[in-house]
Each structure stands twice: as C-alpha cells, then as structure tokens.
Amino acid sequence: MSKRRKVGNLLAPALLATVIQRPTHPYEMASLLRARGKEDDMEIKWGSLYTVVGNLVKHGFLEVADTTRRGARPERTVYRITDAGRAELVDWARELVSIPQPEHPKFKAGLSVLATLSPDEATTLLRDRLDRLEQAIAASRASLTRYGRDVPRLFLVEDEYELAVREAEAAWVRSLLDELASGAFPGLAMWRRWHATGEIPPEMAELAERGSVD
Amino acid sequence: MSKRRKVGNLLAPALLATVIQRPTHPYEMASLLRARGKEDDMEIKWGSLYTVVGNLVKHGFLEVADTTRRGARPERTVYRITDAGRAELVDWARELVSIPQPEHPKFKAGLSVLATLSPDEATTLLRDRLDRLEQAIAASRASLTRYGRDVPRLFLVEDEYELAVREAEAAWVRSLLDELASGAFPGLAMWRRWHATGEIPPEMAELAERGSVD
DNA sequence: GGACACATATTCGTTCACGAGTATTCGTTG
DNA sequence: CAACGAATACTCGTGAACGAATATGTGTCC
Helix, strand or coil, X not given: CCCCCCCCCCHHHHHHXXXXXXXXXXXXXXXXXXXXXXXXXXXXXXXXXXXXXXXXXXXXXXXXXXXXCCCCCCXXXXXXXXXXXXXXXXXXXXXXXXXXXXXXXXXXHHHCXXXXXXXXXXXXXXXXHHHHHHHHHHHHHHHHHHHHCCCXXXXXXXXXXXXXXXXXHHHHHHHHHHHHHHCCCCCHHHHHHHHHHXXXXXXXXXXXXXXXXX | CCCCCCCCCCHHHHHHHHHCCCCECHHXXXXXXXXXXXXXXXXXXXXXXXXXXXXXXXXXXXXXXXXXXXXXXXXXXXXXXXXXXXXXXXXXXXHHHHXXXXXXXXXXXXXXXXXXXXXXXXXXXXXXXHHHHHHHHHHHXXXXXXXXXXXXXXXXXXXXXXXXXXXXXHHHXXXXXXXXXXXXXXXXXXXXXXXXXXXXXXXXXXXXXXXXXX
C-alpha cells in the first residue's frame, strides 16, 4: 500500500512545510506551528521534535544551514530544506489527502468494550460525552470564526474538517441515546438481564467461543 | 485530566475484555478478537501483543493460570484476569466512553499541508479520496448487514460509529469539492496565482512570520 | 503421498517516541 | 529594581511498540 516513509512521524510533514518557507531552527519551527493553531493538530512533543528533525537530516530531507549563538543560550542549529525534502513533502501530502486510512480513535476502543458496563451506566456516560462534545463543538466553532477574520480559509480546512466530524459524532451519540432511552435498542433486555444476574445469555454463549483455539 | 494508565496501549482493554470471559493464552486472545471482527479496530500487532500482556501481568491486572504444551509447539501460558484487572477494565471503559479526546487522523495532517499542492491537484486528490471513501463505506455497510444477522447490535456499535463518521467525512469532502469546482472557495484565486508564479501573496507575508523567534 | 499454503505460538532486537530535566534570558508587576 | 514566571532552546534516558524471524502442525489439492 502506502510505501513506508523513511521518517514516519506525522510531525515531519508539518515541519517540512514550515522550513520550506525559510531556514529555521527547531524551536522556531514549533513556535511557528503553534502560532498557526496547529498545536491541536499535532500536539507538539518536545521530545519528538529534535528526534524527528534529526531523522529528517539523516535521510537528506533537511540540511544544516547555519549555527548561531545568542548570549549564553544553547546554540541554535538552523536547518534548510533540500530538494529531496521538498519532494518528500509533496509526495506525502498527496498520499495523506488521497488515501483514507483506517483510524483508531479512543472512542471506538471504548465502544468495543461497552458491554462491560451496564446499560444504565452506559447511558449516563454517553450523556456525559454528548455534553462535553457539545461544549467542544461550540468552542471550536467560536475559534474558527475568530481566526477566519484574518487567516485565509485554506489554512483552516483541517479545523473545519474536525468540526464536521465532531458534529457527526454528536449526532450519532444522540441517536444511540434515544434508542437506549426509548428501549428501542435491540437486545437491550438481554443486556440488562445479563448485568443484573451475571449469567451469560444463551444467545451469546456460542458467540463467545468463536475463534477459540483447539 | 485522564489519569495516566499503568498500561497505556489500547490493545490492553480489548485483551482484558477477552480474558474476563475465561482464562486464555495470548495467541487465543488475538484469535478471539479477530473472530469478532475487532481486527480492524485494533490492527493487532504481534509484537505488541506479548509486550502488552507482559505489562498487564507486571501491574497485576493479569496472572498466570497455567502453562501447557501440545506436541512440539511452543509452550502456552494461560492467563487469568485479577480483581484489579476487572476494576481497571471498567474504569478505563468509563473514561473512553465519557471523555472525548483530541484525535489526530492522518487526513487532518494532510489537510494541514494542503497548501503545498496546487488547487487543481488538490481537487483531483480529494476526488480520489471521495471515491475510495465511498467504496469503503459500501463495504462497511455490507459487512454490518451480514454480521447483523447473528451478532447482537451491542457488539457492533463501534462499527456503526465508524460508518457514521466516514459518511460525515465523505459529505464534508464532497462539499469542499463543490466549492473548489465552482470557484466559490474563498482565496482560490490567490492560491492558484501563488502556485503559478511562486510568489508569496501579500495577504500571507505577514501571516507567515507570526510566531517567529527573535 | 508430497508439496505448499495457512495456522499455531512465541521470542528478540531495534527503533522511536516522549517525559522530564536543565540552564539561560526576557518581560512584567509590585 | 528585585523577583518571579514565561519563553527560549535543547539533551538524555527510559521504555514501549513493532517488524521479523522461528519452528512445528494441519489441511488440501492434484
């Protein structure tokens, strides 16, 4: 499938896209990213920053342009992008945009063990999530409007995308909650009985053994 | 925020949820998960499986129940869940369900470097993505209907969730494509000119320096 | 009946991500 | 003008994640 990259960390394309504008030192790359509101995108980890820059250099995507010192502060190494780096950035961008990848959000992991909770508790927790989601959505919408005033739309698409996805999630949770509240959720009675008595319902017994070894 | 777990890997709750049914050896945990169609959820990595089980043991969430051998095959170690393990599973499930976490899908990383591509190429690539998304959605829908025949809805919620999110993504991409095709996308002319001439448009010059150091 | 693919079951070594620490300087507030 | 918090700039060690290798068992197709 998608050929495996020499440098795999998703911080890398963001860094390349920063350095492509002009040579920079690592700390400034992070600072520029942050100023553009990508902190949420990338959650910049200081530990990774220097490792990733190092790897980019090792594979010829960046090269040292200069080293300077201001006062007694640690020395700065300023990096410049190479032709290979430009090529890698464009190629990677193409791949990221055009090929949907299976994602593994935490919520999915949570849903896949939802059965460990009782239906009543699940309902309460889902309601909590919905509240939090709605708050996050409102905040995100507000911040988009604010940024929208002086940042071109082109640099806000990721945030618009995220907002759209979060809204879809909220809608889905809402509809699940409806089914749980109204009792329309199929198998709800079984689920409830199972948690009340602790007995594995016959409908599930055979199911649980699927994939056994031996 | 969410207190940091002794064992952080999201494979862990899935494993605990498997072992809670009856004692099992690692390979069988994976095999059971796979049979339940969680392979996509978790993308089981053989390398991680044994590390994670080991860590679960180290922190007292699992304990050795038995070791057996069949023929000349490697020895199996069968694990059993502990009370601490049960508590951890439930607590973790609660957290995963009720607290939305910032996610970092690859597409978002792609969108955040979308400007490195020309508007025309971006359009083509987004169309590719939409095609692939639609195929994935159709496949996912088909598999849900098939499973739905004999697996209770409760064990398919993650897949329903994923489907809903993918559909939202497709809708969002579609609407972005419309704006690009019709020319309604704000700043499209600027974006196009910039890629044609290579000159940084004045609207962006000041923007690009935001967050500079010094 | 022999060959080949697929399943069983795990170990090991390497790479990589990242948290936490460090040391200086700047800006601000009382 | 002193003091303190924030920003600057990076280093290092730990531990987790994973790829790849290993080796036998089992089913099946001709």
